[in-house]
Amino acid sequence: MILYYHPLSSYCWKVLIALYENGTAFEPRMLEDPAVAEEWLKLWPISKFPVLRDEARGCTVAETSIIVEYLGQHYPGPFRPIPEDGEAALEVRLMDRLFDNYVMTPLQAMVADRIRPEGVPRDPYDVEQARAMLRKSYAMLEERLAGRTWAAGDSLSLADCAAAPALFYADKAEPMRASFPVLAAYLDRLEARESFARVLREKEPWWHLFPYAGG
Structure with missing residues (x-):
């Protein structure tokens, strides 16, 4: 699976937490790379991220809540995003x-x-x-x-x-x-x-770009 994302995006964090909680293998592709951005726009012309591309199932999945539920349904593991009840x-x-x-x-x-x-x-x-x-x-x-x-x-x-x-x-x-x-x-x-501590560590190189980073 490929995740098109940016490490400062809050909605990307939402998906990353689920992936890290479950230990799900994926390939992160950062949208700062123009070639990656071109791939992403071909998959999802609405130009919102993150986007998950599941090559094994031939699926492109967008919208964070849907991505997290998709992972729970098709790649179940210790993390259960939606309870059975x-x-x-x-x-x-x-x-x-x-x-x-x-x-x-x-x-x-x-x-x-x-x-x-x-x-x-x-x-x-x-x-x-x-x-x-x-x-x-x-x-x-x-x-x-x-x-x-x-x-x-x-x-x-x-x-x-x-x-x-x-x-x-x-x-x-x-x-x-x-x-x-x-x-x-x-x-x-x-x-x-x-899972979240890892996301917070990974954001550090870009954190200065957040306009409220200094309070």
Whole structure:
């Protein structure tokens, strides 16, 4: 399998965590290489990443939640991204959506505003709206995660693959540790997990490019 990715992309992290948790063999192809980028665009002209190419099955798989579920279905191992129980599976999928839509999405709006090209005015109103959404999301997640080890219960799942990059990045732009102790402890557990710790180590050469890297 081939993963087209960039080591600073939050959504690439989501897939990498699943791959590392499961010990799944794959070939990483970084999109900084123009030849790799050309391959990627032929596979997925919508030009979003990551994209997984499974040569053995002749499949191109896009969208992070789908990629993680695909890996669980076709390359099962110790990591089970979706539980077999139907109600538990719904909770995992809900938490996955909460982290992607209400943490990562407003964070990306803030990042996009900060990296606007020279001469393009910034939009402080949109940034404040994004900050407000993050604070609202933090409060909701603080309550929902109380008493849980992982995002949807006692076992690591797809939801945690989404949570790790979302919370890590969001905390740099709109810090939450001082006001949300449950979320802070949960993020500490995620960062201590070897799969995510590996992702964090691998991002270091590019970390200076993140506009909130210095706080």
